[in-house]
Amino acid sequence: MKFIILLVFTFCVNALMLRSVKDKMTEGVIQQIREQIKNPQTQHYHSAYNRLAYYVDTFGPRLWGSESMADAVDALYSEIEKMGFDRVWKENLGEITSWMRGEESVTLYEPREIPQKLNMIGLGWTPAGTVKGEVEVVHSFEELKQKDVRGKIVCYNFEWNGYGSAIAFRFAGPTEAEKAGAIGTMIRSVASVSIASPHTGMTDYENIKKPAVAITVEDADMIDRMRQRGQKVVVEIKTGGQQYKTTSDNFFAEIKGSKYPDEILLMGGHWDSWDVGSQTGANDDGGGVIVCLEALRILNSLGLKPKRTIRFIAWSGEEMGQKNNGGFHYALNHGKENHIIAFESDLGSTKPYGFGITAGQQFTQLVTYMAQEYLTGIGAERVYPNDGESVDSGVLAEITGTPMMNNRIADNENHDFYFAYHHTAGDSMWMMDPDDMDDNVVAIASIMYLIADYDGPIPKD
Template identity: 35%
Template sequence: MMRKIYSVALLAISLLSAQPSHQEIADKITRKGLEDLYAFEMLEDLTQYGHRFSGTPGYDKAVQWAEQKLKEVGADSVWLQPVVVPHWVRGNPEKAVATIGKKKIDLSVCALGGSVATPKNGITAEVIEVKSLAEAKQLGERAKGKIIFYNRPFDKTKINPFEAYGGAVDQRSRGAIEAAKVGAVAVLVRSMTNAIYKVPHTGAMRYADTVAKIPAAAISTMDANYLSDELQKGSKVSVTLTMDCTTLPEVQTYSVIGEIRGTEYPNEIVLIGGHLDSWDRGTGAHDDGSGVVQCIDVLRLMHELQLKPKRTIRCVLFANEENGLRGARAYAKNIDTMKEKHIVAIESDAGGFSPRGFGVEADSVRFLKIASFASLLENIGADRIRMGGGGADISVLEKFGTVLIGLSPDPQRYFDYHHTDIDTIDKVHPRELQLGAIAIAILTWALAQEGV
């Protein structure tokens, strides 16, 4: 009898030890990730052809690349999901010249995404500076025929620049609408960054059907400070803005999806994703090339380490996050809730910097469950799990009750590059990028095994 108990105990031990702990798997993922630094290798590939703006051949090339890469790294199945996207073209020229007394000064500007063109010879008008949409409204008659210059800077006392961005971006997104309401003929918007330099930042802007569509351009922070100083001194400043942007017919393209099927609960989905499109400046290395290669690398790590998740891990590389969110909307529309349940979604769309942790949008019970995985992330320094997070693409899953999680990398440098010519691969550190992929892989594994 003693002998039998002994051998049963031995069997139990061997069964137990055949199942490595989550910590052991986290360590394996970390080791393998740092050994290969494969996320950066993919990013070099992805960014070498230029930007991936919606509607352009560059985006379609990225679709092919991503489909091929997902197959290569060992996804069980890979497919394309059709999406119809807008096709806005920046055009040329894109130029602003300030006239101050007898001086003519070239300003560093770029059209905001979606802007209409100016007449061929540009718009020349006096500039009025405001710090908010409310101030623009209050201008009333005085705005008529003028260029409104939105110049509320980032609040640099905000520790997290994403918060400063949230506090300034209404100028970019709604500035043209409020300016047109009071009769302005164009807007210049201070670039969305703490950095003071000559780099203009593009980004999405909107029009309203009920008011005139007026041209909208971003101006570099250095030039914004210059204009503001001149206006403070009482100088009369006028600007000639010339832009040739246009909106072409919509284009049919794709989001790219690959997954590793779950062994026990294949219909329960742990979604990981980023967006495959970028703005038409730089090469979208941080925004969101980083998120794309990190999520592909999660599948690669699972495959190479022969990890078989209980739930399905699905990597979704969304089309058209930047100027439409069409990929995410198409994805949500196509979810067959009879067949699959998205229990949790993780988005990486805050840059390829050292991961600090995750932001979680969930009720407190599920939040605590996810927070309990923090210890697995401690060695790599990504264990700050905080309430509040998610991402633009995965926000469409909220209505399905999906827990939404966003990777939180160190946020200080992101808005130095965001939506600019300098969002290029030399700003991405191979190990920082990889640690982000490792963080997602570790959390994804725990969620795929334990659920939420």
């Protein structure tokens, strides 16, 4: 009996020691990642910000399939090829149908004596056209049904209660207005706050036939006031959107797993962006691509060989939402591989505060444990269950059931900070911070390493 007790005791001590040794090793790795990135003497310090700034400044916005996008893909890809990863490659999407903006404007003719150009931006996929007519304001789809908008231009002026409810007006608003007989649509920009800032975004590309634009929240309110006081409102909308055939690439870099190379942690963002201003696509989602790339780079440069494969992806075409974009292309071509997780950084790369995860309970618990055990103190220990979805990873998840994760950004409940700049010319390096971007790199590199190097089998549920 004493012997058995001794045996059990010895075993426990060994297990504890092993655990303790293991913890210290892992802790050491996480510590190293952090120290390398946060140390001003290393090549990693502020590298995410500086690299992103170089691309944003030099290539400008990266509309899907555009020449700027292709140039920015080629340039970043060439850099990645020299970074010493186990494998770097591109995948061409074949012929794609994309869309380019043309000359566009909204001019207010009544009640003003002197015609007034309004700040505006065409919605993605709006066709070319010129329409002039009386404006009717509606605040909901219900109200659209109740009003006679035949031959008129509909102005949707909804209340901002976060992206979820607003997006319906941008996506379905124009085509619903068309169905009701409208000749064109203006939506209130999907925005939290505004300095007369128009926000673009995709509308219903499969059905849109008439000019559809976003005006500022200021002008949507103005037109609403005009109608409320009984003033007749007449505007002319001009749009110049055109579809065209082009192509684009997803591109990749990989650290091969040392023990389970076929178990893949996918991690990335989308390299395409909207085209509103000189730097659009800094935070959405150039930052997401770059912080994931830098996360892979730090693991590689520390010579770490996690047990599972970590695959960086720069998706192409998230914003344009077509069925043959990079998200679909990857999912269709790689769906049969064993994806442990699809991590997508597309909520911004400003101040991080944790992760969202959409996975089974056990996997969620494991990741929660890892974050709390190792990432406390770097501001990334919070894990939000059932909240890990993103658009491109979502396609893979839809087809294969792969769990999803994302990195979350400090903001209020409605993400008012994010949606002040989203899809505007203000999505620029000005809203980014080098230290915050570094913190994202630390957080993402750490959690990816922890999962990739986890000893046991990854729970399937």
